[in-house]
Amino acid sequence: MMDAAVAERNLTLVNRDAVRDKTLRRFLIGDRVFKTITQVSAVTVLALLAGVIAALVHGSLPAWRAFGLDFLITEKWNPVTEKFGALAPIYGTIVTSTIAMVIGVPISLGIAIFLTEICPERLKRTIGTAIELLAGIPSIIYGIWGLFVFAPWFQSHVQPFLIDTFADVPVLNQLFAGPPYGIGMLTAGLILAIMVLPFITSITREVFDTVPPVLKEAAYGIGCTRWEVLRRVVIPFTRVGIIGGVMLGLGRALGETMAVTFVIGNAHKIFPSILAPGTTISAAIANEFTEATGDLYTASLIALGLILFFITFVVLAAARLMLMRLARQEGR
CATH class of the missing domain: 1.10.3720.10 (MetI-like)
Structure with a gap:
């Protein structure tokens, strides 16, 4: 009876650890996805800003060349x-x-x-x-x-x-x-x-x-x-x-x-x-x-x-x- 109780408790602990590990992995994956999305968003904003500046500079070059x-x-x-x-x-x-x-x-x-x-x-x-x-x-x-x-x-x-x-x-x-x-x-x-x-x-x-x-x-x-x-x-x-x-x-x-x-x-x-x-x-x-x-x-x-x-x-x-x-x- 004692051996069965111990075995059942150990099995419960193992299952609990497995559930916890699975939850932690899910949280870790979610954090990585969130971090990647935020980084991509930040880089996208900087890229758009750089693109706007580059377009304005390129488009205005004839005026700067002509008038300085x-x-x-x-x-x-x-x-x-x-x-x-x-x-x-x-x-x-x-x-x-x-x-x-x-x-x-x-x-x-x-x-x-x-x-x-x-x-x-x-x-x-x-x-x-x-x-x-x-x-x-x-x-x-x-x-x-x-x-x-x-x-x-x-x-x-x-x-x-x-x-x-x-x-x-x-x-x-x-x-x-x-x-x-x-x-x-x-x-x-x-x-x-x-x-x-x-x-x-x-x-x-x-x-x-x-x-x-x-x-x-x-x-x-x-x-x-x-x-x-x-x-x-x-x-x-x-x-x-x-x-x-x-x-x-x-x-x-x-x-x-x-x-x-x-x-x-x-x-x-x-x-x-x-x-x-x-x-x-x-x-x-x-x-x-x-x-x-x-x-x-x-x-x-x-x-x-x-x-x-x-x-x-x-x-x-x-x-x-x-x-x-x-x-x-x-x-x-």
């Missing part, structure tokens, strides 16, 4: 004489994106702070949903609304006021000079600010919600005001996420095409006034790529795409360096 680095500092853009320069689109891209971020970032942060710290519970869902719906509106709808609704109102009410108000102020009288066209770089910047607002607001709101309540309660407990809690607790705790949201909005502003094309005026000129028409890299490519008949014309447009890629890369790299610096400071 003068392409970057030349304003003239004449398809008839095949004289091209990227300075005006670069200038327009930087100016409109700057306007969008200067206006959109404070408003987005204010909305996120209101929703997380001040807004009554019954209104949070409604306002939050409305903000998120703005992100789902196609850019061409923003462009049509900007051209037929916002630009006429802006031309009639806002631009004359800006021109008259700053007429006697040095520097600003140049920045807000000229006839009220309605369309222009300021109009495009305002439309971009509306477009980037839901992205920055949503991300900032989410990171604000990650702040542990005990930190805010402790700050209130020692007598801090709501503003002091936001400035000394919430914002320092979430600044990495805030910067990430701002960079996402800036990327959207730099690459936006259709909405800007409708309202910027599409003029390859550099004017000191932000009320004047202009163009951006993406708008120039969208407007003229189908009309580019010569090889040099096409290569110049592709070179604009390469420049936009480089600008975006520099912006993201700068944001990454900033985040790394903040992480080192937190470590100290």
Whole structure:
């Protein structure tokens, strides 16, 4: 009887070990498959990125051979004489994106702070949903609304006021000079600010919600005001996420095409006034790529795409360096 019991126990242990070994092998195979899939995905992304860069460089070579680095500092853009320069689109891209971020970032942060710290519970869902719906509106709808609704109102009410108000102020009288066209770089910047607002607001709101309540309660407990809690607790705790949201909005502003094309005026000129028409890299490519008949014309447009890629890369790299610096400071 004892021998049978021992034999049965040994058999049970053997079966258990076999099941465990089989399970471990299955897990090991699954881990290897998962690791291989992730590695292939990462390499595929890098390969696609390298392919995009190679295609842009190869396609833009005729323009670089013809104009050299003068392409970057030349304003003239004449398809008839095949004289091209990227300075005006670069200038327009930087100016409109700057306007969008200067206006959109404070408003987005204010909305996120209101929703997380001040807004009554019954209104949070409604306002939050409305903000998120703005992100789902196609850019061409923003462009049509900007051209037929916002630009006429802006031309009639806002631009004359800006021109008259700053007429006697040095520097600003140049920045807000000229006839009220309605369309222009300021109009495009305002439309971009509306477009980037839901992205920055949503991300900032989410990171604000990650702040542990005990930190805010402790700050209130020692007598801090709501503003002091936001400035000394919430914002320092979430600044990495805030910067990430701002960079996402800036990327959207730099690459936006259709909405800007409708309202910027599409003029390859550099004017000191932000009320004047202009163009951006993406708008120039969208407007003229189908009309580019010569090889040099096409290569110049592709070179604009390469420049936009480089600008975006520099912006993201700068944001990454900033985040790394903040992480080192937190470590100290």
